[in-house]
Amino acid sequence: MENKELAGIASQVRRDIVRMVSAVNSGHPGGSLGCTDFLTYLYFEQMTHNAAQFSMDGKHEDLFFLSNGHISPVWYSVLARSGYFPVAELGTFRKLSARLQGHPSTDKGLPGIRMASGSLGQGLSVGVGAAQVKKLNNDPSIVYTLHGDGELQEGQIWEAAMYAAANKVDNIIATIDDNGRQIDGDIDQVLSLGDLGLKWQAFGWEVLRMDGHNFDSIRSTMQAAKALTGKGKPIVIIMKTEMGQGVDYMMGSHKWHGVAPNAEQLEAALQQLEETLGDY
Amino acid sequence: MEFEIFGNKDTRSGFGEGLAELGQTHPNVVALCADLTGSLKMDAFQKANPERFFQTGIAEANMIGLAAGMTIGGKIPFTGTFANFSTGRVYDQIRQSVAYSKKNVKICASHAGLTLGEDGATHQILEDIGMMKMLPNMTVIVPADHNQTKQATIAIAAHEGPVYLRFGRPVMPIFVQPDANFVIGKADVLTEGTDVTIIACGHMVWKSIEALKALHEIGISAELINMHTIKPLDEAAILKSVAKTGCVVTAEEHMMNGGLGEAVSQVLARKAPVPQEYVAVNDTFGESGTPMELMTKYHIDSPDIVEAVKKAISRKNIII
Numbered sequence: 001m002e003n004k005e006l007a008g009i010a011s012q013v014r015r016d017i018v019r020m021v022s023a024v025n026s027g028h029p030g031g032s033l034g035c036t037d038f039l040t041y042l043y044f045e046q047m048t049h050n051a052a053q054f055s056m057d058g059k060h061e062d063l064f065f066l067s068n069g070h071i072s073p074v075w076y077s078v079l080a081r082s083g084y085f086p087v088a089e090l091g092t093f094r095k096l097s098a099r100l101q102g103h104p105s106t107d108k109g110l111p112g113i114r115m116a117s118g119s120l121g122q123g124l125s126v127g128v129g130a131a132q133v134k135k136l137n138n139d140p141s142i143v144y145t146l147h148g149d150g151e152l153q154e155g156q157i158w159e160a161a162m163y164a165a166a167n168k169v170d171n172i173i174a175t176i177d178d179n180g181r182q183i184d185g186d187i188d189q190v191l192s193l194g195d196l197g198l199k200w201q202a203f204g205w206e207v208l209r210m211d212g213h214n215f216d217s218i219r220s221t222m223q224a225a226k227a228l229t230g231k232g233k234p235i236v237i238i239m240k241t242e243m244g245q246g247v248d249y250m251m252g253s254h255k256w257h258g259v260a261p262n263a264e265q266l267e268a269a270l271q272q273l274e275e276t277l278g279d280y
Numbered sequence: 281m282e283f284e285i286f287g288n289k290d291t292r293s294g295f296g297e298g299l300a301e302l303g304q305t306h307p308n309v310v311a312l313c314a315d316l317t318g319s320l321k322m323d324a325f326q327k328a329n330p331e332r333f334f335q336t337g338i339a340e341a342n343m344i345g346l347a348a349g350m351t352i353g354g355k356i357p358f359t360g361t362f363a364n365f366s367t368g369r370v371y372d373q374i375r376q377s378v379a380y381s382k383k384n385v386k387i388c389a390s391h392a393g394l395t396l397g398e399d400g401a402t403h404q405i406l407e408d409i410g411m412m413k414m415l416p417n418m419t420v421i422v423p424a425d426h427n428q429t430k431q432a433t434i435a436i437a438a439h440e441g442p443v444y445l446r447f448g449r450p451v452m453p454i455f456v457q458p459d460a461n462f463v464i465g466k467a468d469v470l471t472e473g474t475d476v477t478i479i480a481c482g483h484m485v486w487k488s489i490e491a492l493k494a495l496h497e498i499g500i501s502a503e504l505i506n507m508h509t510i511k512p513l514d515e516a517a518i519l520k521s522v523a524k525t526g527c528v529v530t531a532e533e534h535m536m537n538g539g540l541g542e543a544v545s546q547v548l549a550r551k552a553p554v555p556q557e558y559v560a561v562n563d564t565f566g567e568s569g570t571p572m573e574l575m576t577k578y579h580i581d582s583p584d585i586v587e588a589v590k591k592a593i594s595r596k597n598i599i600i
Contacts, residue, residue, distance in 0.1 A: 057353050060385070065349075071294065106381045114352050116381045119372050125345020126377060133353035136310070156373070159342035167334075 001045050003215040008276040009081060010040045014246045015279060016077035016090055018269045021260040024094040027102065030256040031073035031148060034179050034212065034241040038146070039078045041218045046226075048141060051083035054111035062141045063130055065115055067123020068148035069103040070258065075112075076100050081277065084112035088183055090280040120153025123147065124174060128164045128234075131172040142229055145174045150182030153191050158203065164234040165204025173225045174205075174236045179214070179243040181254035185205065206233045212241035247272055282413050283489055284472075286454040289426035291447035291483075292390040296321025298433025299358060299388075303329045306356065306437050310348055313360045314340045319449075320360040320390050341373050342364045347385045348377035357385050359439055363392035363446055364405035378442045379415040386436050387412075388445045392422075393533035394561065394578055395450045395483055395571035404566040406576075410538020413511045414443040419443045419464060420511040421530075422540075423483035428508060431462035439464055448522045448533075450571045452486050467514040469521070469558055473503035476589050477521040480531040481507050484559070487575070488531055490582035495589060502589060510540055515547050522548065527592040528556040531585055533575075536560035555595035557588035 003021060013036050021027035043049070047062040055061075071206035073093065080087045085099070092098035100111040103118030115126050134141060151157065176196070184190045193199070200207045206228050210221035218239075221263050225235045243257065244250025247269040250261075261269055302309045303325045311325050312334040326333040336343040340361055347357035355479045360368065366389035367374070380384045389408065398403045413420045419441060423429040429447045436443045456468075470485070471492060480488040495502050503521050507514065522528055528548065530541035542559040548554055561578050575581045 059353060063352065115348065115383075116376050119376045120372055122341075122345050122377050123371075126341075126349035129346035129349025129357075130352045131349075132334070133310075133350045133355050136355070137353050139353070156341040156345065159339035160345065163336060163339065163342055163346070166337075215299045 002083045004009055004127060006040055006044060006215050009044060010036050011274045012277040013040055013077045013081060015270060015275055017073040018247065018261055018266055018273070019279065020073045020077070020090055020093040022262070022266040023091070023140055025260045026094060027260055028070040028258045029073065029260065030243040030250060030254070031068065031071040031177060031179065032244045033247060033250065034243045035071055035146065035177050036074050036245065037215065038175065038212050038218060038239060039074055041215060041222065043078050043082045045219070046222050047144065054055055054084060056114055058114065059137065060139055060141055062144060063114065064144045065123045065127045065130070066104060066117055068120060068146065068151050069117030072100070072102065072104050075104060079112040085110065087280045097225055120148070120151040121156040124157050124160035127172055127174065128160050128169050131169050132167070134171055142226065143172045145172065147174060147176050149176055149178045149180065149193060150190070152176065152193055152196070156219060161200065161203040161205065168232045169231050169234050171229050172234050173229070174234070176236065176238050177241055178238050180239045181243050181257065183254065184259050185254055200236045203234060206235045208235065208237045210237055210239050212239040283455045283558070286427065286458060288451050288453050290449060290451050290520055291423060291426055291429040292319070292449060293321050294423070294426040294429030295388055295390065295433050295445070295447055296324055297563055298430040300324035300328065301434060302437050303332070303555050308354055308356050309358060309437055310334065310350055310355045311358045311360065312336055312343050314343050314365065316361050320388070322360050323528045327541050339511055340370050344370045344373040345377050347393060348381060348383045351383040351385060351423050358388050359385065360388045362403060363389035363408045364403055367408040367444070368405060375415060379417045382417050384440055384443060386443045386445060388433070390447055391449045392446045393448060393482070393581070394566045394574040395448050395451065395533060397571045397574065398568050399479065400568040401565040406535040407538060409510055409532070409534050409540065411581045413538070413543065418511065419509070421464065421509050422446045422481040424482060424506050425452060425456050427456040427458050427460065428462065431456070431460060432441050432508065435462045435464060446482065448483060450483070452483055455486065455489065465509045465512045465514055467517040468506040468508065469517065470504040470506055471502065473501040475501045476593055477505060477525045477528045478531060478585065478589065479505045479507050479518065479528060479540065479544055481510060482533050483531055484531040484580065487580070487582045488585055491585035491589070494582070494586045500589060500593065507540060510543055513543050513547065515551070518544060518547050519552055522552050522554050527554050529559060529592050530556065531559040531580070531587060533580055534560055536562050555592050557592040559584050559588050
């Protein structure tokens, strides 16, 4: 896919995100906007997956698990725009009885979701387990996971990291959304992660880095990561992003982690984001 | 009221035997253990199916997450560790990744309750039934003896959905028939009686059998129900029995708060209010000691059941 086409989809996804959270005056736009380019690339170019016929088992499909479930708006939008469910359903986000729960869940059967997430730190374990079953089933496809950088403060992440390397789970590609911010402020102020690359290396992972807002960087890194699968080590990509990317007043601060724009702010945001595929 | 005894064994060995059998009959069963393979008697499965056995190390949170992930692709994961580390330590992982996500994970928990013994209160969980039965989508099973633990282990593989299976460490008499058919949610009526209904689970079923002899000697006719499934609870069996007996004693190796007795109370309060007495641990932690010393000290022994029965019967005639 041309970068221009990916950028067009990403612009529409960003419009979806701000409209969804603004409509219910709740949700998490900051991290959603920051991971838009990555998830757009993942679903529209990288993964082999079947949006038309979703199956929970996902045999012979690549799987994706969102560990930092609070950025559900971007995932929902990308899933809908990929054909997992009608785009119009984005208008039900966080509303009573909706399949689009505040945090992703399997409870109401939304196609594309295989595991609830929201309580942080659990998605890497889930992804590693699913990856091991792919091996047992002689299924050569790949498991992808996404994690917030703040989420890495949860101990379970490191339990899973240790386990995956010790067991040579080399069919998983985990990506870290390295935006440097969490709810209470900058990560370095709240609880520094130290040298993240060295930490993952020390845990036995292959470490790659990319610019999460540059499709050339995303493409070449994701292709390199895929080429590294099957070589005895799990793979992690530290992805540099900007929280709130694409909406000027949301960038450069942790303030928009979990705050929705009001009507006026929404208008200002939409003026910066081209409508390419038609709003829901 | 004589019970045929088929020897003496620990319930955890029943789990190990059941799991080993599943290894042969169910190619989709996988097992995970957090560094307690010997204690959980999972070695036979491990030896016969090394590619389907996953040693997670001392990292229970990761173990639960791995198990949840392994259901995707069609596997049926059985996790094994002590009851304390199977529940309290990983409650949120079970809540989100297993129960809420409705994953087909079997959480198998050994060394539950006081009868873990000398290791003391850090390991003697008495709250696990309560925690697990509060979770939507969770089935909670506490088999009574070695044979029943083996039968329950095999039965839960065929049940789609999350299950908590609780068993223990000490060697106890075996009284369930080796070829009994275990049905989830269907209580076993062990003796019929007219004066009192004793509803017990786990090791307390044997303690209740011991109590039956003493009760018989003083002319009390007790109906004993082995309530091996706490959730879903066999309400029909409870109501049918109390319609006859008019009072209830519940017996469990668990905290009174949140346990089997509380579940039974909910049924009685709504549908058939009758006197109920509880044989359970009353809002206290355990301590080191032999299993039988602890059951005596914390009042969950057979004499405690006899006393509770007398009290329940005496309350039947009080007109409020």
